[in-house]
Amino acid sequence: MSSSDGHAANAHLAHHFDTIERQDYAVRLGMWLFLATEVLLFAGLFLGYTVYRHFYHEAFHEASRHLDLWAGATNTVVLITSSLSVALAYWAIKQDKQKLCAGLLVFTIACALVFLAIKAIEYHHKFEEGALPGAWYHYSEVTAPGANLYYTIYFLSTGLHAIHVIVGMSILIWVLARVLKGHFSSTYFVPVELGGLYWHLVDLVWIFLFPLLYLI
């Protein structure tokens, strides 16, 4: 039961943890703490949105009608599907199905790229129309007071979300590389689990951004 025996038996056990159970517990706790800070980060942006929507209700309503609903809806389906595939990848690695896990991760990463491509097309349209944040706003179709704020919040919140998509995708690429090297199995899969958790958070944020920005 001495700690040195445990470390000899498991290469993944860091020297400052006595057992792998304690390490896994700490790692998961740290991840959920981080996810809580992410929830609060986006909560600040949602608060800004609801406050200005309250004051400029008509302008926000009108401006939201100038977003591409089908681009937003397609991206919602893409992210929900990628959440499914990353959940399945987690299930696969626990069954020692490394190839299936790698395939599902590739699919998830492809979904992330599709999401970013659709987002880039949307941004490009907004840039051409002049529906830009802050002082750069010169969109002639929505001139009501507050429309400028709508597009500022639109770019800030979807931009921050897009950064999270890029970070999440990068983490999944790193996880995929390690899966391909055979680092994970039914006995050690915590990095797959945590990478998946981060990806689900990206999905979670979009689940709220989509109706708030595109629908109401």
Added chain:
Amino acid sequence: MAEITENRGPNAVHADAHAHGPGRYFVVWILLLIFTGTTVITGRMDLGDFNIVLALVIASVKAALVVLFFMHMTEAAGTNRLIFVVSVIFTIVMMTGVFGDLLTRNPMTLPTGNPPVQIQAE
């Protein structure tokens, strides 16, 4: 089996993590797609103030599905559940506090800056 047990957390609740197959993920995925379709269809209907309520209720149900099943909150350790729930409670406290302020202010102090005469005219 001893190897699998090794990877489980110290909490008994986590032991169920390996019990179910991938079927439940597909069920959750289909539910999420149905809710997405519902929110797109109802979102562009003119339901007045009910629009935002319905959109937020659907989004919250979708979020709950993702957190509970995709993120395995149902199997997570109690501490981790507590942390996530607290972050949601803090968000609600922040929203309530800010709107408690905004909705009870003198209209003249609001960013929209309506002068009192205009308020009376409404």
